[in-house]
Amino acid sequence: MKLLLNIKKENDDLGKQVNNLAKILPLTTYLKYSITLLLFISCFHLQAQEQAFSSGKKYILGDISVSGNTKFGEQTIISYSGLRKGKEIMIPGKDISKAIKKLWDSKLFGDIEIYIAKIEGNVASLEIKLSDLPQLNELKINGVKNSKKESIIEENKLKKGVKVTENLRTTTKNFLETKYKKQGFLNTKVHINTIDVKDSIETSRVNMVLNIDKGEKVKIKDITFEGNSVLSDKKLRKSMKSTKKINRLRLLKRSKFIDSAYQADLSKVIEKYKENGYRDARIVSDSLIVNDNKTISLKIDLEEGNLYTFGDINFIGNTVYTDEQLNRLLRIKKGDIYNGVLLEKRIADPSKPDAFDITNQYQNNGYLFSQINPVEVSANDNVIDMEIRITEGKPAYFNSVSVVGNDKTNDHVIYREIRTRPGQLYSKANVVRTVRELGQLGFFDAQEISPNFNNPNPVEGTIDMEYAVKETGSSQIELQGGYGGGGFIGTLGLSFNNFAIKDIFKKDAYKPIPMGDGQKLALRLQASRFYQTYSFSFSEPWLGGKRPVQFSTSISHTKQFLYDYVTRNADKSRSFNITGITFGLAKRLTVPDDYFTLSQAISYQRYDLNNYNTGLFTFGDGYSNNLSYTVGLSRNNTQIDPIYPTGGSNFGVTAKLTVPYSLFNGVDYTTLKQDRDEAFDIIQNFGSLSNPTPEQTSAYNQAQEDLPRIDQERYKWLEFYKINFKGDWYAQIVKDLVLKPSVEFGFLGAYNNDRGIIPFERFFLGGDGLGTYSLDGREAIALRGYPNQSLSDRDGGTIYNKFSLELRYPITLKASAKIYALTFIEGGASYNSFRDYNPFSLKRSAGLGIRIFMPAFGLLGIDFGHGFDALPGETQKNGWETHFIIGQQF
Incomplete structure (x- = not known):
């Protein structure tokens, strides 16, 4: 106030001087002079005030008052500011600035201002004017899925009670727009509105509405290059793995623009030039041209540089390996077109842990601390001489x-x-x-x-x-369902894949079961209208704990009921029972390498028939015994995840053999076969007789008695040999895209042709391989696109082959859920003898599917297969079939 009075007084004196001048000067001159003088005086006084203010003056603080919208007490705010009555401070000065900063840093207040209320002598009274920052009460987010809202709250710290500042609003808006633009939503708009909450609570609160309009991902209409003559636009676009222009025929790669992927692909363009000898290639500039709200165009200006070749390549510092040995690993010769990418991979390929490169050669032989650095020593006449400098270090x-x-x-x-x-x-x-x-x-x-x-x-x-390591659920509750043979088949199983049998009597070990020793224990129940099966199995992977020798045993019992074609139900008065037990050993080999496993097993099954007459079993009441020995050789080097292998192979060949009883049991199977053929012919011919004689009827009745007796003798102890082969290969095509070719083959034979091939152990082809409604020792082979077991004769085949090609792509491989999609083509066929065998006459199919593996549910899968060929006995192609499996794991 004092300052204003001084200015007023000096202006009054100036007015008197102007009036005196008006008496002696002409009017126009007077006006010019007076205006100039007034401006000069005013500027002079303002500058003087500013200088005085910037230099500051010492005052004693008097009263300090607080004004504004705040719930905090006056004394609390004054204390927090650090200002106190009676303190000598400079106004303006660092004490005032410090007080404002302290109040601001508390993040409790906004619009903080400090005024001089009055000055009396050297005593200055101050007024602190501020308002409380509002707290966030409720937050509503529009424009995104519910699953994404929690991450937005976490990333932007928008929890209830946070102080809503202008900075919070601005940073939230900028963060979200930047985030979504990086994901390809270039037209993202974020609007933030706040609404005051009016209630009885004194605290200032607001509700915030966060409106996110991502729009559609912008697609790339075109990608053009300037300055390229060596490599065409097409080749350069192909090198960009994730940035593609619009192409309706492309399925796996979309044309949506994502900035991070685009930046990575620019590096891929330069790598493409380096692979072709153009070491100095560089991107001069790149432009993004907005065509409209839906499409953009990308323009990339290049400078290709000159073509280079490799000159002399010398190894420096190597003592462990000779130059010749290292050159065999490098596989680059003088005169080859320069390829910087290849050079780096031959020295150290980070994409393949087991790559055939120089670094791995050293590190596989103890030289962990070795360092290998390629250095260009000259590039005269576009010929690059290299030194590969090696520091071997000590073996580790x-x-x-x-x-x-x-x-x-x-x-x-x-x-x-x-x-x-x-x-x-x-x-x-x-x-x-x-x-x-x-x-x-x-x-x-x-x-x-x-x-x-x-x-x-x-x-x-x-x-x-x-x-x-990170533990995952390794025990399963199996809940599996499928349709086959006109009925639903359900499976309930308990599979404990990390069991500890030594703790079975320890009460404290049940969490929920004794676990930790790597053993496998499984209980399984499978049932439909036509059969029931119960099984128990146990395996110990390291028998004795010192060698990788797996011991396994299993017991099973199956009751099969005959299908009644009149009622289309199971006739439970007519049954076929199978009881079996198996003991096996599997040993990991060291030769040819330790991926091989030799397995052996001895098994016994007893087949009991109770009035179970079919075309396959001519003895409706009787039994058969199956004592067999199985030997198998397998090799599995798949990598790394058993749920989703990305490399390696898994193949196995097995032979299942019985004792050749016909060599020593004294039975004349030639005569027995003749008697059977004669009895069979009598039965077949009798049906064509319109008025059979008594002799013919008697012969028919005798044949009806003889045929079951003969077959009972033939199959009392089963005699056969069975060969199976299956191979799967996994090849990583691009990133995690995996190609899986597979081949299968099976053959069931007889030692003695007069005794014939047994009616058990046969192959039934078609469907999902799960839906068996008949368990007469048969082997169900999956072939998608056709009904279960529809591609074999009623009695099953003795030979089959199958070929398939599957392309897999992971959606996620996280521990919580492993999901991958697949497409497939496959073909297979079943035959009754080698006379009919034709590996190129196949039932073909193609389709797609998905697999989901979650610790809480196990493996779930569904396939949609289209059969391109007709079922046996039909003329039209089969068309679409759906196959599924369900599992649960805990």
């Missing part, structure tokens, strides 16, 4: 090896699969193999197994190895 040894994360699985189950041991020379191949073996156990999430290198010591040549 494992100091300690540990496992973390196994809460259920006992340590010894894991350590026996580990290929790295304390004191052992370091080998990267052994580390990679260990990760595979732990993933194949099925007890851990294969995607989460992590080999951690701790405490590397290049001086002493030691390393600590730690394998971090």
Whole structure:
């Protein structure tokens, strides 16, 4: 106020001077002079005030008052500001600035201002004017799925009670628009509205409405290149793996623009040039042209540079391996077109842990600390001379090896699969193999197994190895359903895949069952209108705990009821029972390599028939015994996840054999076969007689008695041999896109042709391989696109082959849910003898499906298959069939 009075007084004096001038000067001159003088004086005084204000003046603080909209007490605010009555401060000065900053940093107030209320001498009274920041009461988010709302709240800290500042509004808006634009929603608009909450509560509160309009992802209409003459636009666009222009025929890659993928693909363009010898290629500029709200065009300007070739390549510092040995790994010769990408992969290929490169050659033989650096020493005349400088370092040894994360699985189950041991020379191949073996156990999430290198010591040549694992559900409740033979088939099973039988009598071990020793225990019940089956199995993968020798045993019982073609129901007075027991051993081999397993098993089944007359079994009342020996050789090196392998193969060949009883049991099977053929002909011919004689009727009745007796003698002890082969291969095409070719073959034969091929153990082709409504020792083979068991004769086939090609793509491989989609083409056929065998005459099908594996539910799958050929006895193609499986895991 004092300052204003001084200005007024000086302006009055100035007015007197102007009036005096008016008496002696002309009017126009007077006006010009007076205006100039007034402006000069005003500027002079304002500048003087500003200088005085900026330099500040010391005052004693008097009264401090608080005004504005706040629920906090006056004394609380004053205390928090750090200002106090009687304190000497500079106005303006750092004390006022500090007070404003403290109040602002509390994040409780907004619109903070401090005024001089009055000045009396050297005493200044202040007024603090502020208002409380409103708290967030309710938040409503529009424009996104409910599943995405929680992440928006977490990322932007929009919890109830947070102070709603202008900064919060601005950062939230910018964050969301940037986030969605990076995902390809270039037209994203975010609007934030706040509404004051008026109620009895004194606290200032607001409801916030967050409106997100992502719009549609912008598609790429075209991608053009400028400056390219060596590589065409088409080749360069092909090198961009994730950024594609609109093409209605493309299914796997979409044309939507995503900035992060685009930036990565620009690097792919340069890599493409490096692969073709153009080391100096670079992107001069790139432009994004907005065509409309739905499409954009991308323009990329290039500078290709010159073509380079490799010159001399010398190895420096190598003592462990000779130049010749390293050149065999490098596989690049003088005069080859320069390929920087290939050079890097031949030295160290990060995409393949087991790649055939120089780095792995060193690391598989202990040289963990080796360093290999390619250096260009000259590039004269576009010929690049290289030095590959190698620092070998000391061989590294494992100091300690540990496992973390196994809460259920006992340590010894894991350590026996580990290929790295304390004191052992370091080998990267052994580390990679260990990760595979732990993933194949099925007890851990294969995607989460992590080999951690701790405490590397290049001086002493030691390393600590730690394998971090994450337990997953390894026991199952199996709930499976399917349709077959005109009825629903249900399966209920308990499968404990990490069982511990030694703890079966320990009460504290039931959580919910004794677990941790890697054993498998399974109980299974399967039933339909036509049969019931019960089975129990147990296996110990390391018999005795010292060798990878698996012991397994199983017991099963099946009751099969005859199908009544009149009522279309099961006739439970006529049954076929199978009771069996099996003991097996499987040993992991070391030759040719330790991916091979030799398995052997002895099994016994007893078949009891109770008035069970069919075309397959001519003896309706009787029994058969099946004592057999099975030997198999398999090799499995699939990587890494057993649910979704991305590489390797799995094949196996088995032979199931019985004792050749006909060599020593004294039965004349030639005569027996003749008697059977004669009896069979009499029965067949009798049906064509219009008025049979008594002799013919008597012969018919005798044949009816003889035929079951003869077959009972033939099949009292089953005699056969059976060969099966199955092979699966996995090849990673692009990233996680996996191609899986498969081939299967089966043959059932007889030692003695007079005795014939048995009516059991036959192949029934078609469907999902699950829906068997008849369990007479048959083997169900899946062939999608056709009904279950529809592609074999009524009595089954003795030969079959099947070929399939499946393309898989993962939607997610997270531990919570592993989901992948697939498409397939396959073909197969069933035959009765080698005279009919034609591996190229197949029933063909194609289709698509999906697989979902979740710890809470196990494996769920559904396939839609289209059969291109007609069923046996029909003329039109079969068309579409649906196949599904359901499982549950805990």
